[in-house]
Amino acid sequence: MNHLPQAWGRPRDDVYGAYDNSHFQTAGPNQHTQSPIVTGTSVVAAKFKDGVVIASDNLASYGSLARFTDVKRLRKFNENVVVGFGGDVSDMQYLDRLLNSLDIRENYASADDPLNAKNLHTYLAKVMYKRRSDFNPLWNHLLIAGLDGEAKPFLASADLLGTTFSSPTLATGFGAHLAQPIMRRTIPDEASVEKVSKDEAVKLVKECMKVLFYRDARSMDKYSIAVITKEGVELSEDEKLENQSWAFAEQIRGYGTQTA
Amino acid sequence: MFRNNYDNDSVTFSPQGRIFQVEYAQEAVKQGSVVVGIVSKTHAVLAAIKRNAEELSSYQKKIIPIDSHFGVALAGLASDARVLSNFMKQQSLSSRLTYDRAIPLSDITSRIADRAQTNTQQYGRRPYGVGLLIAGVDAKGPHLFEFQPSGVTQEMVACGIGARSQMARTYLERHLDEFESSSREELIKHALRALKESLSQDKELTVDNTSVGIGGLDESFVLYEGQDLTEWLDATFENREGGGDEGGDAMETDS
Amino acid sequence: MTSIGTGYDLSNSVFSPDGRNFQVEYAVKAVENGGTAVGIRCKDGIVLALEKLVTSKLLKSGANKRIATVDRNVGIVSSGLLPDGRHFVSRARDEAAAWRQQYKAPIPTSSLADRMGSYVQAYTLYSSVRPFGVTSIIGGWDAEAELPVDGQVGSGPKVGSGGKKEGAKHGGPFLYMIEPSGLYWGYYGAATGKGRQIAKSELEKLNLVDGEMSLEQGVKEAARIIYIAHDDNKDKEFELEMTWISAISGPTKGKHEEVPKELREEAEKLAKKALEGDDDDEEEMQE
Numbered sequence: 080m081n082h083l084p085q086a087w088g089r090p091r092d093d094v095y096g097a098y099d100n101s102h103f104q105t106a107g108p109n110q111h112t113q114s115p116i117v118t119g120t121s122v123v124a125a126k127f128k129d130g131v132v133i134a135s136d137n138l139a140s141y142g143s144l145a146r147f148t149d150v151k152r153l154r155k156f157n158e159n160v161v162v163g164f165g166g167d168v169s170d171m172q173y174l175d176r177l178l179n180s181l182d183i184r185e186n187y188a189s190a191d192d193p194l195n196a197k198n199l200h201t202y203l204a205k206v207m208y209k210r211r212s213d214f215n216p217l218w219n220h221l222l223i224a225g226l227d228g229e230a231k232p233f234l235a236s237a238d239l240l241g242t243t244f245s246s247p248t249l250a251t252g253f254g255a256h257l258a259q260p261i262m263r264r265t266i267p268d269e270a271s272v273e274k275v276s277k278d279e280a281v282k283l284v285k286e287c288m289k290v291l292f293y294r295d296a297r298s299m300d301k302y303s304i305a306v307i308t309k310e311g312v313e314l315s316e317d318e319k320l321e322n323q324s325w326a327f328a329e330q331i332r333g334y335g336t337q338t339a
Numbered sequence: 340m341f342r343n344n345y346d347n348d349s350v351t352f353s354p355q356g357r358i359f360q361v362e363y364a365q366e367a368v369k370q371g372s373v374v375v376g377i378v379s380k381t382h383a384v385l386a387a388i389k390r391n392a393e394e395l396s397s398y399q400k401k402i403i404p405i406d407s408h409f410g411v412a413l414a415g416l417a418s419d420a421r422v423l424s425n426f427m428k429q430q431s432l433s434s435r436l437t438y439d440r441a442i443p444l445s446d447i448t449s450r451i452a453d454r455a456q457t458n459t460q461q462y463g464r465r466p467y468g469v470g471l472l473i474a475g476v477d478a479k480g481p482h483l484f485e486f487q488p489s490g491v492t493q494e495m496v497a498c499g500i501g502a503r504s505q506m507a508r509t510y511l512e513r514h515l516d517e518f519e520s521s522s523r524e525e526l527i528k529h530a531l532r533a534l535k536e537s538l539s540q541d542k543e544l545t546v547d548n549t550s551v552g553i554g555g556l557d558e559s560f561v562l563y564e565g566q567d568l569t570e571w572l573d574a575t576f577e578n579r580e581g582g583g584d585e586g587g588d589a590m591e592t593d594s
Numbered sequence: 595m596t597s598i599g600t601g602y603d604l605s606n607s608v609f610s611p612d613g614r615n616f617q618v619e620y621a622v623k624a625v626e627n628g629g630t631a632v633g634i635r636c637k638d639g640i641v642l643a644l645e646k647l648v649t650s651k652l653l654k655s656g657a658n659k660r661i662a663t664v665d666r667n668v669g670i671v672s673s674g675l676l677p678d679g680r681h682f683v684s685r686a687r688d689e690a691a692a693w694r695q696q697y698k699a700p701i702p703t704s705s706l707a708d709r710m711g712s713y714v715q716a717y718t719l720y721s722s723v724r725p726f727g728v729t730s731i732i733g734g735w736d737a738e739a740e741l742p743v744d745g746q747v748g749s750g751p752k753v754g755s756g757g758k759k760e761g762a763k764h765g766g767p768f769l770y771m772i773e774p775s776g777l778y779w780g781y782y783g784a785a786t787g788k789g790r791q792i793a794k795s796e797l798e799k800l801n802l803v804d805g806e807m808s809l810e811q812g813v814k815e816a817a818r819i820i821y822i823a824h825d826d827n828k829d830k831e832f833e834l835e836m837t838w839i840s841a842i843s844g845p846t847k848g849k850h851e852e853v854p855k856e857l858r859e860e861a862e863k864l865a866k867k868a869l870e871g872d873d874d875d876e877e878e879m880q881e
Contacts (some may be wrong), residue, residue: 350722352624354623460717492675494653497653515651
């Protein structure tokens with residue numbers, strides 16, 4: 080009888096024939112996440128003279144199915160920072176817990192010197208880059224909005240590849256194609272941030288959310304919006320797109336059922 | 340060989356609840372030459388007496404800059420201080436790398452305190468034989484912390500540790516109310532005078548045996564030694580003999 | 595103390611012939627010299643208070659906080675060897691973080707006390723370590739409302755988690771005290787450190803068992819008790835450090851925080867007044 084450890088607890092070869100070992104090996108190299116599962120779509124954000132506005136809708140899609148309709152994708156870190164999450168929702172939840180434990184630890188050490196948006200962006204970018212370098216990315220595109228160490232508006236992104244980017248206006252996913260050009264009309268560069276008021280910035284971002292709802296099939300008309308200034312975070316998670324006009328849809332030609 | 344049965348190691352309490360090994364380690368701090376630290380509203384200053392083993396040898400390092408925003412002064416076993424300061428440099432750098440933030444001084448202090456505590460509760464280890472003054476500036480302003488081998492850390496307005504440091508502390512206590520509003524130069528003078536108090540009668544502060552480290556709200560922590568100190572020493576001890584000789588050189592050095 | 599010197603007190607984890615572990619008893623001695631610490635379990639929260647003796651004029655006043663937070667809703671105050679207290683707190687924070695990793699919710703105060711009791715007890719088992727030279731008071735508020743699970747992003751199901759009795763009360767204030775042996779009890783009012791005897795007798799007068807003491811009143815009583823306990827030690831200066839934890843609907847919103855300066859100062863004023871009153875009484879009696 081075979082007494083080698085790999086034969087322990089297995090059927091005897093002399094009775095049942097040679098053991099089929101094939102299931103011990105996987106077919107190829109180790110694989111981690113290849114694609115996201117439940118996803119959130121665009122996050123849009125714009126700086127203005129006193130702070131940052133950031134918004135994202137409340138939908139989590141399962142492929143093309145609008146699976147969860149009350150998913151809050153803007154997460155407040157502390158009284159100074161909001162993180163907006165595009166991409167995989169379970170990875171977002173993981174990051175949310177990571178940030179929660181960071182916040183708890185941060186309160187132990189230095190309650191009156193909280194991490195600002197710049198600190199948090201540096202940290203999250205490191206997390207994202209580490210994970211992609213392990214070939215195990217967190218399938219998200221993050222926008223980090225708040226104020227930096229000098230209390231100036233701060234807005235930057237970090238994505239699943241560990242890429243970082245900063246700009247007066249930022250958008251993830253479809254928003255990068257559809258909302259970014261609209262926001263750049265008002266805020267083309269860093270200098271123009273100074274000329275934009277909070278109300279103008281909010282109006283601009285809301286306008287972008289509407290365009291995204293019109294043109295992005297994985298979006299919905301309920302959304303969250305946050306304004307971060309020196310006074311803190313104003314977060315509203317229960318907004319609804321107003322003054323929708325679908326008249327333009329009449330003019331669309333080229334696909335779908337058409338009679339004329 | 341031992342004074343009593345309870346002082347062999349740091350994992351034995353005496354019947355009074357004392358840990359003698361830790362107390363002996365505190366004695367090692369008192370063997371080291373004196374260092375003082377003071378904070379004002381805007382600056383944190385460290386000053387130290389350096390010893391040399393013999394005439395021809397170099398002087399012992401007493402103040403170690405850790406990061407651009409703070410440094411430490413040591414009294415006691417210098418090699419223990421090197422272990423701790425290397426650790427602090429690593430932690431400090433990792434804070435800058437991970438968060439792009441200068442590590443808060445209270446934070447770095449408690450990290451070495453936790454390490455020191457471990458050495459007092461496990462067999463086969465010994466407590467660190469060094470005391471540190473950690474001084475510098477973080478987001479909350481200037482700070483000065485005292486670290487002891489027992490793992491006790493305290494935030495101070497002013498502090499002196501090392502040989503004969505009681506004299507320095509007496510000076511500091513007497514001038515306690517002046518520190519907060521002191522200017523950078525006044526603070527340095529106070530530190531040097533406190534240092535002088537702890538020196539034996541026949542000794543003087545010279546450019547060779549003195550070290551000064553300064554951090555401020557808008558300036559990095561910098562270590563000053565040698566000729567850079569001449570002006571401060573002259574200004575602080577105006578009427579001392581021979582003080583003027585070194586004065587000439589000082590004008591040529593930049594600081 | 596009769597067995598001192600017979601050799602059974604030289605190593606941790608060794609029993610003497612009469613069944614005592616001397617090293618643990620000596621660790622308790624270290625506690626008995628520390629500043630007085632008290633904890634009060636009130637109707638709507640917990641108060642923790644500590645007498646911090648000022649050992650040097652050069653100390654920065656108001657800095658050097660010693661009552662630590664664990665997670666967000668628990669406070670720990672220790673008496674005894676300061677560095678051991680920090681070690682204790684650091685472990686408690688690790689336990690709380692590990693609990694969150696596992697259960698995606700804050701650790702209940704009772705579970706934290708239990709885990710810390712086990713941890714401290716483990717330091718009495720081996721000759722390679724020494725027992726903790728601290729007695730620690732753990733106070734916490736367990737949320738009375740259903741908390742969102744960590745990482746929750748939607749509203750979730752309309753019904754809450756199962757296994758709960760209809761109309762039953764959940765959460766509330768909890769107070770525990772852990773000794774160097776690892777032994778711990780739940781308390782209405784706990785005291786440790788040098789002035790513990792006086793503090794205990796004062797706590798007993800408060801009828802805490804009735805559960806009628808309000809948090810605000812608790813703050814005042816805690817301050818008064820620390821002042822009374824310090825009275826024997828009059829020549830030494832001290833600072834009073836106080837923290838509290840209320841219900842989510844209360845002043846601290848379920849978090850462990852420092853008692854606001856104004857409230858603390860008011861409590862201190864009353865405490866001093868009460869002390870003076872006592873002195874007058876004594877003088878009158880002597881006359």
